[in-house]
Amino acid sequence: MKEGTNIFDLSGKVALVTGGSSGLGRVFCEALAEFGADVSLTYNVDEKGARETAELIKNLGRQSLVIKANVNNPDVVQHMVDETVAKLGSIDILVNNAGINAKPAKIAEMAIEDWDKVLSIDLRGVFLCTRAVLPVMVKQKRGSIINIASIKGIRAFFELTEILPLAHYSAAKAGVISLTKETAVEYSRDGIRVNCIAPGWHRGTRLSRQWREEAWQEEQRQKYEDAISRITPMGRRGEISELKGLVVYLASDASSFMTGQVLASDGGICT
């Protein structure tokens, strides 16, 4: 590497970020554009949010493309990839961010349709997007895939079993971690790196609000907040902007010898 080279520079690169209309996805789009990448971002329902993210990218002087795409539909996913390559020229970075949650329930009471729904988007969606992007990356002999899992895919939390039992979500995210490692080794000789971010509890996203703010009573909310601060060594939830550095690091040459890794950003929970 030449002296003075910015190893985090993403100029000339094209990123595809799924679920870029809110939360972590929007922050990832912004961070990648701040470091020079053009960004194709997808949404499934929130077009307004996706357009707002695109505006942020444009204001940073980068190109953006907004595509409506349900990550669970193989034809739509293929269209998302073809459209990105046709309009922006390549895909150098894929961020598999789109994800959902479903009603918390212990396993014996868990609705089978909730299990199927979460697995179909949080795990099958990552598989479908990766599967469609790989031929593009193999052809150009370069690429960085960044999967967004969760610390719930790394370990179980006894302290949360009564408040937030989410076996469907945890199993899907554990699957994402395994898929990260499999993809990394299968394509390690093709110039493609595959890594995973496992966030802990963060503020400011729809997913994080869904149950706490929309469905829970004040007492449940307080129990949840107390449990999170008790089990998090740093004693607080993360801000989504605190994940910016990780996505830029994994997308860029700064992590050029790193593949198949899971990086937890969780205030120390998985230590």
Ligand SMILES: NC(=O)c1ccc[n+]([C@@H]2O[C@H](COP(=O)([O-])OP(=O)(O)OC[C@H]3O[C@@H](n4cnc5c(N)ncnc54)[C@H](O)[C@@H]3O)[C@@H](O)[C@H]2O)c1
């Ligand atoms: N918020 C947290 O604390 C936290 C912690 C760990 C992991 N995560 C993960 O971060 C990712 C982003 O979640 P978030 O917290 O920003 O929530 P969010 O609800 O704000 O964002 C989720 C995004 O996924 C998109 N999406 C949902 N279903 C889709 C589908 N079928 N097809 C395409 N897009 C779809 C949504 O439109 C949205 O843009 C998820 O994978 C989530 O599991 C979040």
